[in-house]
Amino acid sequence: MEWINKALNAKEQRSLFRELLPIEKIGKGRVRILAPDNPGNILIDFSSNDYLAFSEHPALLDSSKNLLHQFGTGTCASRLMSGDLSFHHHLESKVASLVGQEGALLFGSGYLANVGVITALVGKGDIIFCDRNNHASIYDGCLLSGARLIRFRHNDANDLEKKMRKERARFRHALIIVESIYSMDGDRCPLIDIIELKHRFDSFLMVDEAHALGLYGHNGGGLIEEEGVNSKVDAVVGTFGKALGSYGAFVAAPIITIKFILNRARPFIYSTALPPAVIGASLGALSLLAEHPYYRKELMENIALFKSTLTSQGIKQQLGSSQIVPIIIGESQRALNIASSLQGHGLFVKAVRPPTVQPGTSRLRLSITRHHSSSMLVRAAKVLAETIAHE
Numbered sequence: 001m002e003w004i005n006k007a008l009n010a011k012e013q014r015s016l017f018r019e020l021l022p023i024e025k026i027g028k029g030r031v032r033i034l035a036p037d038n039p040g041n042i043l044i045d046f047s048s049n050d051y052l053a054f055s056e057h058p059a060l061l062d063s064s065k066n067l068l069h070q071f072g073t074g075t076c077a078s079r080l081m082s083g084d085l086s087f088h089h090h091l092e093s094k095v096a097s098l099v100g101q102e103g104a105l106l107f108g109s110g111y112l113a114n115v116g117v118i119t120a121l122v123g124k125g126d127i128i129f130c131d132r133n134n135h136a137s138i139y140d141g142c143l144l145s146g147a148r149l150i151r152f153r154h155n156d157a158n159d160l161e162k163k164m165r166k167e168r169a170r171f172r173h174a175l176i177i178v179e180s181i182y183s184m185d186g187d188r189c190p191l192i193d194i195i196e197l198k199h200r201f202d203s204f205l206m207v208d209e210a211h212a213l214g215l216y217g218h219n220g221g222g223l224i225e226e227e228g229v230n231s232k233v234d235a236v237v238g239t240f241g242k243a244l245g246s247y248g249a250f251v252a253a254p255i256i257t258i259k260f261i262l263n264r265a266r267p268f269i270y271s272t273a274l275p276p277a278v279i280g281a282s283l284g285a286l287s288l289l290a291e292h293p294y295y296r297k298e299l300m301e302n303i304a305l306f307k308s309t310l311t312s313q314g315i316k317q318q319l320g321s322s323q324i325v326p327i328i329i330g331e332s333q334r335a336l337n338i339a340s341s342l343q344g345h346g347l348f349v350k351a352v353r354p355p356t357v358q359p360g361t362s363r364l365r366l367s368i369t370r371h372h373s374s375s376m377l378v379r380a381a382k383v384l385a386e387t388i389a390h391e
């Protein structure tokens with residue numbers, strides 16, 4: 001136990017120790033921290049990915065309850081055994097059409113989808129070109145695949161080109177992996193430039209739309225839809241657990257790729273199928289998305305308001321164009337201190353530290369959701385700017 005103790009102490013000293021803090025969700029994007037020394041004041045949640053406020057929407061609750069009551073709590077087997085039910089196929093076909101692909105395959109979560117898809121597509125003798133800021137689940141898939149892993153500078157197509165020119169020819173298959181909206185930076189991938197390189201260097205392109213699905217594109221089909229490049233991307237990964245307010249994930253691709261992944265992806269083959277209540281919520285989310293396009297517009301207006309208020313309050317950083325607003329602080333301890341002061345002012349904001357982000361770039365990561373009213377956002381922006389100036 002001695003070495004475990006030592007390792008934990010070292011983490012704590014560098015302000016990198018992580019612990020769970022249970023909260024109580026009290027609806028409408030508000031939370032209460034349940035701690036013995038906490039008076040339990042109500043905080044506005046700025047750390048949730050419930051961008052469209054779908055997780056509490058009656059349409060999702062009803063659709064989830066319907067499948068739950070019809071089909072029970074669990075599927076009790078993997079899809080390739082007796083867990084393959086018609087509602088899985090229904091959801092796959094709906095989500096494939098949302099992201100403009102021929103087919104889709106469900107996974108237990110986005111983490112499992114990334115690990116499963118990457119290990120299915122490439123292996124020893126192949127090469128992966130991975131944006132430096134890609135999500136941990138993408139890195140885990142890369143490492144597990146056994147393919148050669150080359151990281152290129154974040155959102156830098158020139159750096160990618162340089163590395164592809166140097167390395168591509170020595171390997172069999174090449175896979176480029178990017179996110180469309182980066183989870184901790186909130187910025188956009190230069191998809192058009194990456195697609196040009198994918199063609200030039202005969203590579204496969206996989207795009208993780210975890211933070212774009214439901215929010216971008218005419219139908220909420222993600223950044224790929226917004227930029228009209230559906231047919232130029234070889235595999236799209238998306239999750240139901242963020243803007244769609246449910247759980248689980250999928251890969252969407254041409255049918256032949258889906259068949260290939262189904263035959264090779266171990267997190268798909270060896271894991272129990274997603275349960276009825278979860279599929280019900282996801283189906284409800286896709287219907288809601290189609291019925292209420294103005295939800296996306298309202299959210300975008302709120303995001304613009306929040307950012308312009310921050311700027312007018314003296315925050316000088318680039319705030320990007322997405323619902324994810326990173327405020328780079330630098331030192332982990334300072335980021336923690338600011339997050340803790342913000343709690344005193346009724347704002348639930350999380351500090352994001354290494355290894356989730358590069359050392360020296362600890363940050364507050366705020367996400368704007370449809371739970372936030374305009375008056376809430378203006379007040380929050382002011383409190384945030386003041387707290388950063390004084391902490």
Ligand SMILES: *Cc1c(COP(=O)(O)O)cnc(C)c1O
Nearest residue numbers: 109110111135183208210239241
């Ligand atoms: C959240 C996230 C995932 C993981 O999705 P889960 O469904 O939460 O497991 C994968 N990729 C990116 C970019 C993410 O932000």
